[in-house]
Amino acid sequence: MTLDLSGKQYAGVDYDEKERLFEEVKKDFRFEQYLYGCYECGICVAACPSARFYDFSPRKIAQSVAREDVDLFYVFLNDSVWDCSQCFSCDVCPRKNSPGGLITLMREVAVNNGLASAQEALEGYGRVVYKIMATGTQVAPDMLQANAFPDWGPHVKDIAENLEAWRRALPPETMHTTEASWQVDEKTITELYLIWHMTGVMDMIKEVDEGLFMILQDVMEEKLEDAGYDVSFD
Amino acid sequence: MIPHAAILNKAKDRKFEADPDQAPTEDYHDIVNQLEKEGEWEVHRVPEPYVEVKNKYGRTKKIPVEQTWHHKSCGQCGHIPGYSTSIFWINRKLGLDYHDPTDQTSCTAWNYYASATSNAAAQAAVAMRNFAAAHETGYYPIIHCATSFGHYKETRQQLIHHPELRRQVRAILAKLGKKLIMPEEIVHYSEWVHAVRDRIAERQVHDMSGIRATVHPACHYHKLIGEDAVYAPEVYGAQRSAIITSTLQALGIEVGDYSTWADCCGFGFRHILVSRDFSRSFAVQRKIEVMKEEVDPDILITHDTGCVTTLDQSQFAAKAHDRNVGLAVMSDSQLCALAMGAHPYKVLQLHWHSTDSRPFLEKLGVDHQKAFAEFEQAVEELKSGKKEYMTWEDADG
Numbered sequence: 128m129t130l131d132l133s134g135k136q137y138a139g140v141d142y143d144e145k146e147r148l149f150e151e152v153k154k155d156f157r158f159e160q161y162l163y164g165c166y167e168c169g170i171c172v173a174a175c176p177s178a179r180f181y182d183f184s185p186r187k188i189a190q191s192v193a194r195e196d197v198d199l200f201y202v203f204l205n206d207s208v209w210d211c212s213q214c215f216s217c218d219v220c221p222r223k224n225s226p227g228g229l230i231t232l233m234r235e236v237a238v239n240n241g242l243a244s245a246q247e248a249l250e251g252y253g254r255v256v257y258k259i260m261a262t263g264t265q266v267a268p269d270m271l272q273a274n275a276f277p278d279w280g281p282h283v284k285d286i287a288e289n290l291e292a293w294r295r296a297l298p299p300e301t302m303h304t305t306e307a308s309w310q311v312d313e314k315t316i317t318e319l320y321l322i323w324h325m326t327g328v329m330d331m332i333k334e335v336d337e338g339l340f341m342i343l344q345d346v347m348e349e350k351l352e353d354a355g356y357d358v359s360f361d
Numbered sequence: 362m363i364p365h366a367a368i369l370n371k372a373k374d375r376k377f378e379a380d381p382d383q384a385p386t387e388d389y390h391d392i393v394n395q396l397e398k399e400g401e402w403e404v405h406r407v408p409e410p411y412v413e414v415k416n417k418y419g420r421t422k423k424i425p426v427e428q429t430w431h432h433k434s435c436g437q438c439g440h441i442p443g444y445s446t447s448i449f450w451i452n453r454k455l456g457l458d459y460h461d462p463t464d465q466t467s468c469t470a471w472n473y474y475a476s477a478t479s480n481a482a483a484q485a486a487v488a489m490r491n492f493a494a495a496h497e498t499g500y501y502p503i504i505h506c507a508t509s510f511g512h513y514k515e516t517r518q519q520l521i522h523h524p525e526l527r528r529q530v531r532a533i534l535a536k537l538g539k540k541l542i543m544p545e546e547i548v549h550y551s552e553w554v555h556a557v558r559d560r561i562a563e564r565q566v567h568d569m570s571g572i573r574a575t576v577h578p579a580c581h582y583h584k585l586i587g588e589d590a591v592y593a594p595e596v597y598g599a600q601r602s603a604i605i606t607s608t609l610q611a612l613g614i615e616v617g618d619y620s621t622w623a624d625c626c627g628f629g630f631r632h633i634l635v636s637r638d639f640s641r642s643f644a645v646q647r648k649i650e651v652m653k654e655e656v657d658p659d660i661l662i663t664h665d666t667g668c669v670t671t672l673d674q675s676q677f678a679a680k681a682h683d684r685n686v687g688l689a690v691m692s693d694s695q696l697c698a699l700a701m702g703a704h705p706y707k708v709l710q711l712h713w714h715s716t717d718s719r720p721f722l723e724k725l726g727v728d729h730q731k732a733f734a735e736f737e738q739a740v741e742e743l744k745s746g747k748k749e750y751m752t753w754e755d756a757d758g
């Protein structure tokens with residue numbers, strides 16, 4: 128799909144609102160190490176996997192931010208940042224920029240502000256976020272279901288059908304689990320939930336997926352209460 | 362057309378000796394130690410015995426040999442469990458003391474790079490909680506996933522440069538009853554494999570001299586905070602990171618070069634889960650097909666959760682489009698375990714892979730039919746209740 132850089136699609140959004148989000152990106156403490164300016168040389172584009180298959184350019188993103196082109200920044204914030212592979216091949220930048228790091232910051236701002244484009248990008252992703260936040264491991268064995276990965280081959284069905292026995296057929300005793308990738312201590316999970324609580328990560332989830340927030344809130348508050356913590360995510 | 366072969370052959374003749382005095386970055390060792398002197402954190406020192414290697418800028422990096430705390434990978438343990446199993450199996454066969462912890466969470470970076478539903482303080486707190494947990498056991502952290510490795514390097518850099526972040530994370534850890542502990546080195550398991558490759562080769566039971574392989578290095582290993590990556594003059598003339606290639610060469614394997622060596626695999630973090638058309642296209646067109654056309658290898662060896670997943674699982678659907686695919690994919694740990702005589706299904710767990718490694722096993726003289734029958738027999742014993750789990754002893758039986 129061709130990216131519309133005219134900004135017409137966002138003509139109805141107040142400039143002040145776009146600028147507010149732009150300033151939020153610049154305010155992040157990592158910003159000064161991710162963008163020093165831009166030679167507009169395109170070396171990052173040459174290294175970029177996403178640029179080969181999408182109408183996507185780390186050069187244009189870095190350039191728009193370095194030039195403080197707020198309208199263009201807003202287009203990228205909504206229509207481009209989710210195409211990035213976060214591989215950091217663009218760290219070869221001769222200006223010592225990290226366009227991939229800049230994109231991480233832009234995504235975070237998009238999520239924090241509950242932008243519709245971020246919600247759309249994260250549709251279908253709730254189960255993964257649930258796994259990582261609730262169990263402490265992300266791509267659990269029980270996620271390998273034939274209907275979820277039909278393009279990976281028939282072995283996925285074999286794994287799903289034999290999952291429980293095949294997990295017990297793993298010699299490391301920490302790996303007999305099916306719902307998490309390995310056995311994580313209860314105390315460790317409690318500590319993870321306290322980290323989410325103290326760093327405001329649940330507020331971010333609330334912005335993009337209210338339903339997921341409520342499920343996680345129930346799971347976490349209950350476990351924390353059992354462990355003797357009086358913690359509320361509201 | 363670009364004469365790739367001529368350029369690559371020329372590059373092979375060049376030897377590059379990195380001079381630490383000319384390094385373009387400050388030495389993280391100095392700052393990590395300085396911050397310890399200032400009481401900002403405690404440094405977890407690499408235990409002896411260690412192997413000294415050189416990083417990208419010619420600075421010395423210590424790689425622990427044993428007393429290692431294995432920071433596992435959710436994608437490896439969850440979907441490619443023979444990957445981690447092989448790492449542990451090699452440690453056991455070499456008689457090295459290690460710890461496989463349950464007081465460990467994922468680094469959570471796969472999710473962070475996919476969805477951005479986290480922030481710098483949370484990511485740093487997760488990292489430092491794991492490092493503190495390792496320190497409490499007396500074992501030294503060794504990282505299985507290149508993304509965890511890359512993300513922890515990023516975290517170290519942020520903590521080094523931002524006192525406010527240090528204060529915030531120290532306060533969070535204090536509430537968990539933990540201290541702020543920074544490892545002297547952030548070590549990837551492939552570096553450990555590199556460091557012990559001669560010991561592995563000494564125990565090699567399969568001749569691999571007739572094998573040709575290609576290598577894919579993980580972006581988060583050598584591009585994201587690239588300084589920590591290991592380089593060696595005898596491998597690619599220190600023009601590229603040495604790990605994997607050095608190991609394959611120690612096993613007598615011919616490593617074939619190809620023009621998109623430095624390209625990503627196409628994993629994309631969110632793409633591999635919700636936009637797989639991209640991952641598949643990239644993996645097939647920019648990696649697998651190029652390797653097959655330029656090298657035609659027997660096997661592709663890589664070393665990361667995302668890279669093994671993408672390069673292995675992306676080939677099945679491409680077959681329907683008559684693409685030039687069909688290249689078996691394994692991690693360096695699986696290949697080393699196999700070289701040392703590990704069981705292809707009980708240890709390497711190749712039935713979790715999509716690509717067909719049987720032709721490769723046949724070339725090595727491994728009877729895969731017999732091996733799979735043995736595995737199925739073991740699974741039957743588990744299903745019937747005769748045994749509860751497959752033990753390490755069973756895996757060698």
Ligand code: SF4
Nearest residue numbers: 165166168169171220
């Ligand atoms: S971000 Fe860096 S590599 Fe990309 S165009 Fe700008 S200066 Fe060049």
Ligand code: SF4
Nearest residue numbers: 175212214215217227
């Ligand atoms: S991090 Fe994003 S912008 Fe940078 S090279 Fe990778 S895909 Fe391209």
